[in-house]
Amino acid sequence: SQQGEEDPQALSIQEGENATMNCSYKTSINNLQWYRQNSGRGLVHLILIRSNEREKHSGRLRVTLDTSKKSSSLLITASRAADTASYFCATGLDSNYQLIWGAGTKLIIKP
């Protein structure tokens, strides 16, 4: 069963624009992680944000976490064609080693 729900399911934008993806979840969490997956490849870890953090940055990536709304967003600024991939959020639950995954957002960057 999947806890995370990414929104939108698919997103197509012009190169250079910003891309925002959202993730909602149902239960209390220890952390929330974002991963990228290029077609036919494994998942690449992007950012981990802990439940006591509200915002985190890494290069062109910005992640926010709102535990009161049980939601997170991933912002990619100044998008590039190489950012075309599927993006997944995964929640690490309290006292649990499992990650619960959403179905992902498919991002297409048009040159």
Added chain:
Amino acid sequence: GAGVSQSPRYKVAKRGQDVALRCDPISGHVSLFWYQQALGQGPEFLTYFQNEAQLDKSGLPSDRFFAERPEGSVSTLKIQRTQQEDSAVYLCASSLQIDYGYTFGSGTRLTVV
């Protein structure tokens, strides 16, 4: 090695055949996970090892699935008497600690015909 290595990259099996999928995690990573990913979906948890101990196998879909990590490093996922519904990408991930990000391998795409 520098990353998590999985082999084979692709496997085509005839229905009823047994298969073995290998995962070589990052050296020193205590935690190892197997996931199954269907096309267009997120990964689904199969099993978790801490060193050589299999602490959770609740995600294994049937008793045809078996995983081991005898020396706490390389792991093998075995599927006996494969069925068409076993067709998926099988992902292995390792982590230094369970609440750190995971490093995934490129996966094994299994097709059962």
